[in-house]
Amino acid sequence: MHHLKRRSISIVVMLASIAVLVIAIHSSIYAMEEKKKQQLELEREVFYEKQLDRICSCMSDLQEDVSEMEELENAIQKLMESEETQNMYNNLASASEYAVKLESESISQGEEDEQQAVSCLSEVQILVDNVLQRNSDIANQTREMQNLCVVNHEASRKLLQSFKMENIDESSELYERLATIILNVESFWKNSEEKLQEIIDKSEAFEKEILSKQSECDSVFEILSAFENRKEALNYKLSILWDEPREVEMDEDLKGYASVENYNVTAYCACYQCSGNNTLTASGTMPKEYRTMAASKNLPFGTVLYVPALKNTPSNGWYIVEDRGGAIKGNRLDLYMGSHSQALQFGRQTMEVYVFVK
Numbered sequence: 001m002h003h004l005k006r007r008s009i010s011i012v013v014m015l016a017s018i019a020v021l022v023i024a025i026h027s028s029i030y031a032m033e034e035k036k037k038q039q040l041e042l043e044r045e046v047f048y049e050k051q052l053d054r055i056c057s058c059m060s061d062l063q064e065d066v067s068e069m070e071e072l073e074n075a076i077q078k079l080m081e082s083e084e085t086q087n088m089y090n091n092l093a094s095a096s097e098y099a100v101k102l103e104s105e106s107i108s109q110g111e112e113d114e115q116q117a118v119s120c121l122s123e124v125q126i127l128v129d130n131v132l133q134r135n136s137d138i139a140n141q142t143r144e145m146q147n148l149c150v151v152n153h154e155a156s157r158k159l160l161q162s163f164k165m166e167n168i169d170e171s172s173e174l175y176e177r178l179a180t181i182i183l184n185v186e187s188f189w190k191n192s193e194e195k196l197q198e199i200i201d202k203s204e205a206f207e208k209e210i211l212s213k214q215s216e217c218d219s220v221f222e223i224l225s226a227f228e229n230r231k232e233a234l235n236y237k238l239s240i241l242w243d244e245p246r247e248v249e250m251d252e253d254l255k256g257y258a259s260v261e262n263y264n265v266t267a268y269c270a271c272y273q274c275s276g277n278n279t280l281t282a283s284g285t286m287p288k289e290y291r292t293m294a295a296s297k298n299l300p301f302g303t304v305l306y307v308p309a310l311k312n313t314p315s316n317g318w319y320i321v322e323d324r325g326g327a328i329k330g331n332r333l334d335l336y337m338g339s340h341s342q343a344l345q346f347g348r349q350t351m352e353v354y355v356f357v358k
């Protein structure tokens with residue numbers, strides 16, 4: 001009996017020990033799984049904290065970019081208001097003023113104004129080149145920055161997508177934090193791109209304005225070259241007066257510098273029938289064959305004429321308006337000749353005439 005009792009006790013103890021062991025094993029497996037789960041959570045959190053850090057540092061870089069962007073915006077504004085730009089405008093305005101005066105001035109009056117206009121214009125040319133260069137530097141920097149924005153914009157978009165692909169619970173706090181920051185960054189890039197585009201537009205508009213100033217320069221140059229041509233014509237006139245008439249090799253070369261019109265040309269001489277009792281021209285000069293031309297009041301005394309059809313005469317086709325005539329009106333000219341028979345022989349002809357000095 002005693003023996004039986006002892007045996008049953010040892011069975012109970014044994015069963016109990018087995019039970020304890022099983023429980024122990026179960027709980028330790030559970031603990032291990034829990035630990036593993038916690039470990040994973042921790043790792044994931046560390047990973048996303050790192051991502052957050054990365055985005056945050058990206059945000060602080062953005063702050064620097066913002067200041068660079070403002071610098072560019074200031075740079076273009078400063079350039080537009082710069083002394084250089086103002087000088088450019090002022091010099092061009094002065095050049096135009098001098099040039100406008102030239103149009104109504106005689107050669108001797110105009111020489112000084114011409115010099116002034118030329119020196120203003122050369123200043124303008126230098127300033128235009130400088131301002132254009134600086135403007136395009138700013139535009140290029142802005143474009144570079146805009147490209148950077150586009151690249152970064154794309155990168156943050158991809159980052160957000162990668163969170164989705166990693167199946168992070170979209171309702172989790174972590175996802176929300178990440179997404180908010182990334183969306184902020186994205187909207188920053190978008191705004192920046194727009195702002196940079198504004199700077200680029202501004203710079204392009206400014207460039208257009210400067211180029212339009214350049215075409216204003218061209219019209220001043222045209223006036224100057226017309227004046228130069230008048231000087232040239234005066235030289236011809238002088239050379240005719242000195243009986244050293246110049247030959248014109250290329251009639252076409254002169255066309256750009258003169259007004260070319262058809263005139264109805266007749267001839268006259270010093271005889272009583274042609275000139276009455278007048279021995280001097282209406283301008284007070286001694287009339288001279290191959291120099292003196294009578295014209296209407298549309299052509300002031302001293303106006304130089306070139307008549308290609310008469311280029312084979314001793315004056316090579318060059319004449320000066322020195323006389324008037326009762327019948328000489330509008331597009332009519334009267335050519336002074338040495339004899340009445342010559343004048344009669346000339347008759348009446350329509351000729352192309354280059355008018356130089358008005």
Ligand SMILES: [Zn+2]
Nearest residue numbers: 269271274340
């Ligand atoms: Zn006559």
